[in-house]
Amino acid sequence: MTTATVFNAIVGQQHAIRLLKTFIRNGTLPHALLFTGNDGVGKKITATAFAMACNCLTLQSAIRRRPHLDAIDACGDCGPCRKIAGNHHPDIIHVAPLSSVIRIAQIRKLLQALTLKPNEANRRVVILADAQTLNPEAGNALLKVLEEPPDRTLLVLTARQTSDLMPTIVSRCQHIRFSPLREADIKQLLTAAGGIKPETVEAVAALCGGSFTRAQKLIDSRWLNRRDWIIQAMGSQMADTGISGIRAWLAWSEMLAKKKDLIEDSLEIITLWLRDILVFRTDPQRVLNQDRLEALSAAAKHVSQTQLLEQIDAVDRALTALRSNTNARLTLDAMALRMAGA
Ligand SMILES: [Zn+2]
Structure with missing residues (x-):
């Protein structure tokens, strides 16, 4: 079973995860989501867990049997879950900056892919990381798909803060804030990683400003x-x-x-x-x-x-x-x- 990317395995971010679970439980998935927060607080891993929960066969059949199901999470074990965790699901599309910029060519390629129907997914999910690096041309091209997303397709954008983005992008997305991780959360993550001296864990957790990426760098x-x-x-x-x-x-x-x-x-x-x-x-x-x-x-x-x-x-x-x-x-x-x- 693959547990690394299910909701329950994510440390911190209870507020964001609660909202995402509610969308899935109520069948009210927005077309576009925007996750904002500092680097290293879990935005990308949460986007993957969300893509998994939207496509998990076990979860879908559980929701069909019990419409108000409490435990909303992917099983981590069915076909779609394994493909998403292994990063080889054909309908989970990742877009990320190349040399610090997301260029128009990348967005054109994405738009082209979205003209086709999803291959096999219940929900095709586009995870566009570091949306603050979209250059203006790329940002404008993306607006079209945010306005009229194709059938069974959902976009998740991540960024540091809304003020780094074009207001027209922000206004088309459901915005979810990610907070810095608590010191206790960082300690838990570092201890789970293993092989780090307890005094280093203490020092790094205090110094990293709630970012696990930064904590890893400090180690x-x-x-x-x-x-x-x-x-x-x-x-x-x-x-x-x-x-x-x-x-x-x-x-x-x-x-x-x-x-x-x-x-x-x-x-x-x-x-x-x-x-x-x-x-x-x-x-x-x-x-x-x-x-x-x-x-x-x-x-x-x-x-x-x-x-x-x-x-x-x-x-x-x-x-x-x-x-x-x-x-x-x-x-x-x-x-x-x-x-x-x-
Ligand atoms: Zn599953």
Whole structure:
């Protein structure tokens, strides 16, 4: 039996799943759904579970026998369920960005496929991921099918937030919000994945902002090593207020600039750390880097609240500047000098 993609196996998102089950139970399936929420909260897996529940033979016959059936979920074991879980059902169509964009050619190909009747599905389901990456031409082409969807066809779009989409797309879809996962949910998912130290599970669950995708990234030892290096370096720099301290801050920014693919992650780590130093003084329970309380306690002795706020602002400005493609080395040097109070 394939359980990974049925509703009951999805962690969190009870609100979204309750709504989807109601549509199936009442036979009131909308033509187009829009799932919004941060990356890594379960939008795509829920879309697959929904496609499965719409096509599960066992569930369909159960609903025929008992129209107000409570337990709405796919069996995970019938022909359609297995094909959908194995990603080889001919009527479950996936559209996703290629090099960060969904192009008109992809939408034309989809529209062409939708002119034919579904091969075998009770409901053909199109899962269009990251709809915020539709370019305007592709978005406009998609409107036609959202207005007049073909028979037995249902579209599920996913996106971060409605404001990233054309209002004409949003207004044609039934909108369902996905919330960030709770810390307990992330812990459950990480523990189920196995092979992760309990203290890492704790730290990552606190730091990932409710996104399982991000949690998986944080488990990568490169990230944790980077964090530990940053914490250690900042600790000694903050303690040294003389000219040697300024030199240390600049040597540090040079090191940060060298690992280009890690710069954004590094700045995020720094912001979280500075935030934790602030929070540690008043409410240690709310610290995110719970596994580094000793280092936090030491760091908190060396900086004032005003300095911390100034440093957080320096990192924030650097991040904004880097995103608009300024010179990384110069930006990070300027950030380090401000952080040093120079
Ligand atoms: Zn089934």
